[in-house]
Amino acid sequence: MNERRTWKLNGYVGVLLFVLLLVGGVWQLLMRHVLLAVVLWLIAVVLVSGVFVVQPNQAVAVVLFGTYLGSVRESGLWITVPFTWRRKVSLRVRNFNSAKLKVNDVRGNPVEIAAVVVFRVIDSAKALFDVEDYEKFVEIQSETALRHVASRYPYDTYQTGELSLRANPEEVAGELVRELEERLKVAGVEVLEARLTHLAYAPEIASAMLQRQQAEAIVAARERIVEGAVTMVQAAIRQLEKERFVELDEERKANMVNNLLVAITSDRAAAPVINTGSLY
Template sequence: MTERKPVFLLNGFLGIVLVLAFAGVGIYYMVQETFVIAIPLLAIAVLLSTGITMVHPNQAVVMTFFGRYVGSIRRNGLWLTIPLTERKKISLRVRNFNSSTLKVNDLDGNPIEIAAVVVFRVTDSAKALFDVDDYQTYVEIQSETALRNIASQYPYDGFDREIYSLRGHTEEIAARLTENVQERLKVAGVEVLEARLTHLAYSTEIAAAMLQRQQAAAIVAARQTIVEGAVGMVEEAIAQLERKGVLPLDEERKANMINNLLVAIVSDRGAQPVINTGSLY
């Protein structure tokens, strides 16, 4: 594994002054036809000029000297460094990678469509350049691999189960995805700032069936809440009637009243009153 290390640096403007000084003196001796002094001075000027490089903000310059890594420059500005080195520039800016929409199976085996965005930046320019072939392609492939892995570990929806789900626990899934992607990309000297789902849906072949399942679960939950509320209302009504002694209730009348009240409260339609006017005989 290649580790980033600093390299010899000298102020670039001072380096330009040195280059001009050696060149000027060399030209002077060239005019005087003192070639023994002029040629070495001009050679030194040319050699020093190859070491001048400019580094922009949020940029790193990785340097190799005849195939050997000698160091990196991360300080922006004009610098004089080791002459005759090969220099490659790498951006350190924050970037986004939007994955394509992937079709995978969740923990329950249901086919789903999922996509994510990964926010990253290069922190170790030497690893990004030397330890992987193309770090941008590496980020894309490993991010999609991590997304597939996460999608297969969780169900799309928990359906009242005590389990994390892709739809119901977005923050936890995002944190888990960030950790997974970071673990895969550290070899490339890349830091993952954030990873979040941008698309999540059932595949078209089961979308209609799963929608019906969700609607049925919602109806059952709503009915359960209504019934629980209705039972409480009936208990309170019976208790008030008994406390105030408005109407003596035996067990049969109490059962009929409970039945009528529950039907009136729980029914989807408005209750239709029936008036008992007595029998014909």
Template sequence: MKQKPVEQVSALEIGPVRGIASVEQRAFGLPGVPALLLWFLLLAVAGGLFWVGQPLLGGLLLAVTFLVLVAGFFVVQPNQASVITLFGRYVGTERRNGFYWTNPFTTRKKLSLRIRNFSSQQLKVNDAGGSPIEIAAVVVWRVVDTARASFDVENYEEFVHIQAETALRHLASQYGYDDHQDHQFSLRGNPDEVAAALVTELGSRLEHAGVEILEARLSHLAYAPEIAGAMLQRQQAGAILAARQIIVQGAVGMVEMALAQLSERNIVELDEERKAQMVSNLLVVLTSERGTQPVVNAGSLY
């Protein structure tokens, strides 16, 4: 009988298996002060048994009190959580600050909920146009799901760093360094839009690790050294061209205004040839990079 071929699926297509992702839940915890008072009471009872001549019963009660109850006390600092497991099974997370008591047979692992940030290394990648560039980013993040951060990834801090580098490389390949075409985003020209896209991509990548991205912005952006000189000349040429366009537009407007005022005030009547000569002279004066030398005509108009 012909066997059905096994369909091969890549790891990227599979993604996280639904139903296996951990979900944070509140752990069982009693206020630590009443539990401590109960512990002292049991110690007093054990001492009383010793006093009345019941050393065996008092010693047993003392041992149970010391070994069992004391091991259940723990402290949760501000912006800190305690992830609690019982014999390898996750039973909950305590986020409330203070002094608490829980099942003494559980294992408790502290996890910081503080806001953190890190600066990625300068990566050498190609932008959307294929130009080699250097890019780096600053990422601000925090843990929002302690269960996923503890059990769904091996090391959530290392996971954040690696995924940030991967997202930054992917982002750089989606945009050009400069906006050489109209109505297109660029890494240099649209920093807010690029930052928002980076936050969105990082958020989707780190959601399964229980991490929230608060902010991500480019901290370094430059052409690679091998093309930096050529790209600088290109930028200078573009700036010069843009300045020339503004100068020419202004000069044409000034010439048009001068001809209109001469005509309205009847100062002088010029034929088409003289108008063309006047326009040429004014444009030379207005668009020249250096100061022009005027020539005074002391004779007739023609």
């Protein structure tokens, strides 16, 4: 079902006609035309049953005996087909804050995650007639989509190019928006934004995962240090050989590489030992 426009007329015209019919009925009653007066009053009652008010940022769906006639989005006083059932739906932008959900990431680690979803209704017919309760539908589908997206990524990673929940919130939010749009279009709902508001390891593994994070961080830092140290040593040896500042054979070159690597990669400050020559 898709939203469409229904017939409507300015409500003030309807109210004016209602008053004129009432006055005309009273006049006919004074003229002792009772039947004509009753007819005019019945027409007035039928006419006023079609008068309704539309608030700003609101849509009113008009239903006649089970048939959807259309919707009115323009705010103001209107009159439409009499004896219709009219349901209102808000078109304002709204927020939905999900509860903290416990879900396993792609590596099987339990994490706590929550998000806020900003949405609005863009199709009143779908929102009212294609789902039972569109607000409840948004709530359930948002939590389902959040679980699904969270299970695709690791909580954290130190591998270059791999996305994670902690390091790439923008990419994760974009994936969440795309999945929500796919799930909520049946309800006539547009997703404007979705953001993670909470992300943490589950309490039962938080301590162990903190130690693991520290260990992985140390290993990653050591890899960078060793890589940088090797580059520095290579540059130093090339510079010495280029300027012929000192002639190094293979054994002395190996000793120099060893000493430089130890000095650069050590956690503590190096204590140099100066060779002043032999006694003889």
